[in-house]
Amino acid sequence: MKFLTETRTRLVARTIDGTTHDVPEPYTVRTPKVPVDKDRLALIGVSGLVLVLTLVAIVWSTYSIGQLLGGGPGYAAGAVFDVAWLSVLLLEWLARFDPAKRAFPRKVGWGLALVAAGAIFLEGQLAGGWQMALVGAAVSIVAKVLWWAVFKHIDKDLAPGDAAWVAAEMSKANAKLAIAGARRQAAKAEVAARLELLAAERDLGELGGLDHFPGTGNVVKTEQVREHDHASGLPEPVLNRANTVREPVEQGPNIAHLARVELKAGASREEAVEAILARVPDAKQTSVEATVRRERNKLDRAAYR
Numbered sequence: 001m002k003f004l005t006e007t008r009t010r011l012v013a014r015t016i017d018g019t020t021h022d023v024p025e026p027y028t029v030r031t032p033k034v035p036v037d038k039d040r041l042a043l044i045g046v047s048g049l050v051l052v053l054t055l056v057a058i059v060w061s062t063y064s065i066g067q068l069l070g071g072g073p074g075y076a077a078g079a080v081f082d083v084a085w086l087s088v089l090l091l092e093w094l095a096r097f098d099p100a101k102r103a104f105p106r107k108v109g110w111g112l113a114l115v116a117a118g119a120i121f122l123e124g125q126l127a128g129g130w131q132m133a134l135v136g137a138a139v140s141i142v143a144k145v146l147w148w149a150v151f152k153h154i155d156k157d158l159a160p161g162d163a164a165w166v167a168a169e170m171s172k173a174n175a176k177l178a179i180a181g182a183r184r185q186a187a188k189a190e191v192a193a194r195l196e197l198l199a200a201e202r203d204l205g206e207l208g209g210l211d212h213f214p215g216t217g218n219v220v221k222t223e224q225v226r227e228h229d230h231a232s233g234l235p236e237p238v239l240n241r242a243n244t245v246r247e248p249v250e251q252g253p254n255i256a257h258l259a260r261v262e263l264k265a266g267a268s269r270e271e272a273v274e275a276i277l278a279r280v281p282d283a284k285q286t287s288v289e290a291t292v293r294r295e296r297n298k299l300d301r302a303a304y305r
Contacts, residue, residue, distance in 0.1 A: 001035040043154070050146045057143040058082040059117050064136055068123035081119055082140055085112035089147055095158045097166060106151075113144040255280065255288060259295040269296060 006029055011022040065078030117128065117137040123135025158166060175214040255276060262272035272292045277283060 003030045004033050005030055016269065043150075047150055050143070050150055053146060053169060054082075054086060054143045057139045058086070060136065060139050062118050064120045064123045065116075068119060068126070078119075081112070081116035082143075085109045085116065085144060088112065089151070092151060093154075096151075096154065098170075099157065099163070102155075106148075109144065109147075113140055116140045253290045255283060259288075259292045260299070263292070263296055263299055269293065 005251055009024045009026050010027055012025045013020050014023045052178035061082045062075055062078040064077030065081055066072075068074070068079055085108075088105045088109040092102055092109065095102040095105065117140045120140060121133040122132075124136040258276045258279060259272055262275050263269075267275065269289075269292050273285070273288050276288050276292070277285060280288075
């Protein structure tokens with residue numbers, strides 16, 4: 001057995017002038033050299049040769065089927081035939097621990113390879129006779145047979161008990177993935193529902209005439225609603241306590257809205273107060289005057305921006 005000498009590092013205590021620190025110290029150790037895995041090298045070599053032959057088969061079938069389809073874009077379509085069964089080989093390799101799942105991609109691969117060989121055979125008959133057609137079609141079949149032999153060598157067949165244990169582990173892992181996906185979808189649905197609820201509350205607040213508060217992007221609190229309704233002389237709206245969505249009852253004209261309409265029409269403060277009191281006789285004059293004054297100040301600030 002061969003050995004390799006490796007240099008490693010370890011921490012040792014070193015004391016100078018009464019102070020101790022752990023410092024790195026190199027040392028050597030002999031380790032046995034792992035022998036070369038000749039079986040693995042042979043498998044890599046065979047797989048590499050089969051891959052090269054497969055690339056040759058793809059080029060040949062692409063050219064032949066492309067000629068059959070009239071050239072140009074037909075060459076791109078011709079590549080689909082062999083690339084399709086070559087792609088299924090990856091699925092077959094991924095299912096190497098599950099014979100039931102591995103059988104389906106293997107059958108699909110043989111079907112796709114036969115379709116490619118049939119297309120090449122047809123092109124060969126049109127171009128040079130059945131001899132050329134037979135040899136050309138055999139290229140893809142040979143590549144597929146070589147891959148079939150490689151996969152037969154690396155297939156991982158399990159005893160029935162071991163296969164059942166692996167299936168149980170895969171089922172448990174798949175269940176965790178399914179639960180994680182379901183929880184993620186539920187979380188997204190809950191977020192969407194809350195956003196819809198907030199949007200509904202905002203829209204109901206705007207319909208109730210609450211959009212005149214500073215900062216329309218802010219959430220209107222219950223205290224602000226009560227303050228505004230007390231100032232405007234309107235009854236307090238009824239709130240649905242079950243889902244906190246505000247369900248306004250039938251209301252009269254909004255004082256702030258009427259003030260804005262009158263002031264924008266060119267009326268003075270006194271004229272606006274008189275017009276509002278004429279439309280809302282039960283409103284308090286002091287509240288109306290305060291509202292008109294506040295809306296006048298807002299309009300003046302907006303004009304100077």
